[in-house]
Amino acid sequence: MRRALLLITDMVAGHWVEGPKVPATGLPPPNVHDYMNAGLLPTFSNVRDNGVFAFTRNNRICNTPHGMRYLASGSYRAKASPLGNKLNWKFDEVAPIPTILDACKTSHPEGKVAAFGSDAWMQTGWWKARDCTMGWGSYYSDFLTSQYALNWMLNSPDWKMVLLYLAQYDVTGNCPVCKEGAAYMEDKHHSIQQLDKYLWIVKTFLEEKGWWDETGLFIASDHGCHVGCDVTVRNARKKGVPESDLPNYCDNHQSPHDCFVWDFEKNAATDIRCDGCRRTLFMIGGGALPAPHRGKIVEQAEIIDFAPTVAALMDIELETDGRSILS
Numbered sequence: 001m002r003r004a005l006l007l008i009t010d011m012v013a014g015h016w017v018e019g020p021k022v023p024a025t026g027l028p029p030p031n032v033h034d035y036m037n038a039g040l041l042p043t044f045s046n047v048r049d050n051g052v053f054a055f056t057r058n059n060r061i062c063n064t065p066h067g068m069r070y071l072a073s074g075s076y077r078a079k080a081s082p083l084g085n086k087l088n089w090k091f092d093e094v095a096p097i098p099t100i101l102d103a104c105k106t107s108h109p110e111g112k113v114a115a116f117g118s119d120a121w122m123q124t125g126w127w128k129a130r131d132c133t134m135g136w137g138s139y140y141s142d143f144l145t146s147q148y149a150l151n152w153m154l155n156s157p158d159w160k161m162v163l164l165y166l167a168q169y170d171v172t173g174n175c176p177v178c179k180e181g182a183a184y185m186e187d188k189h190h191s192i193q194q195l196d197k198y199l200w201i202v203k204t205f206l207e208e209k210g211w212w213d214e215t216g217l218f219i220a221s222d223h224g225c226h227v228g229c230d231v232t233v234r235n236a237r238k239k240g241v242p243e244s245d246l247p248n249y250c251d252n253h254q255s256p257h258d259c260f261v262w263d264f265e266k267n268a269a270t271d272i273r274c275d276g277c278r279r280t281l282f283m284i285g286g287g288a289l290p291a292p293h294r295g296k297i298v299e300q301a302e303i304i305d306f307a308p309t310v311a312a313l314m315d316i317e318l319e320t321d322g323r324s325i326l327s
């Protein structure tokens with residue numbers, strides 16, 4: 001049986017514009033591509049070397065309600081809007097567009113589909129799954145969420161697709177990029193390395209259960225983050241961040257999503273697009289990935305290519321506006 005594990009990591013930049021370095025680390029702002037190359041994400045690197053890495057962009061709205069939606073549906077259609085309270089969103093549409101989780105159950109009714117993560121996104125239109133959906137309050141422990149998912153899989157050996165959403169990296173924002181001795185969620189530099197450990201747990205679990213060879217592991221993020229852009233510098237100054245700390249500051253700014261690299265020496269914006277929030281993560285690993293695809297780099301993909309790529313590998317019927325990066 002072929003299976004899919006969808007690992008969704010909130011706010012993780014998949015890659016970055018070439019050039020900028022954070023003085024505190026001597027590295028580019030935290031992003032999976034550059035941190036793999038710096039040897040800091042051994043499990044991500046292992047998955048990449050035996051899988052596919054795609055330089056992917058979210059070309060529309062870079063917040064969580066929309067990013068999750070684009071991932072789930074493979075479409076930029078429909079605008080989400082809040083129903084009053086900030087974490088209570090709905091879509092301005094009459095008929096919900098099918099998601100990859102729904103479509104999996106329809107195409108393969110014999111296999112179980114489950115989702116685990118923040119309850120805000122474990123809803124229709126995002127990650128509601130027909131056989132089991134478990135949601136917790138925002139930023140509930142990634143560790144415990146993972147454990148629930150893995151335990152459910154142990155008890156449901158006929159699982160076909162599992163979505164595991166890790167939210168806590170999204171807590172790091174309006175904070176230093178790197179703080180000495182920081183714990184998970186205190187800065188981005190240490191937190192992104194912690195994600196590598198969660199990936200290790202998931203990968204090792206699949207291997208030890210003998211499921212790795214039949215599983216497609218799809219890793220993605222909804223949006224990236226902001227470091228060293230003109231808007232970040234402006235916001236940080238307003239908040240009173242000292243000038244010397246500006247290059248080491250991560251801002252959670254919303255629009256504009258198209259922001260520009262800041263030149264700290266000249267103390268001016270450049271005309272180079274930073275777009276840290278648009279540079280999302282998209283990787284595929286696992287033994288179910290056919291050999292010809294392994295070790296491939298896809299130079300250009302969009303966030304809406306995630307769902308059709310899962311659909312293609314899993315033989316699922318789903319109409320989307322994206323394309324499979326495996327085709």
Ligand SMILES: [Zn+2]
Pocket residue numbers: 010011063064067170222223
């Ligand atoms: Zn998000």
Ligand SMILES: [Zn+2]
Pocket residue numbers: 225226227229230231232253259260274275276277
């Ligand atoms: Zn920015």
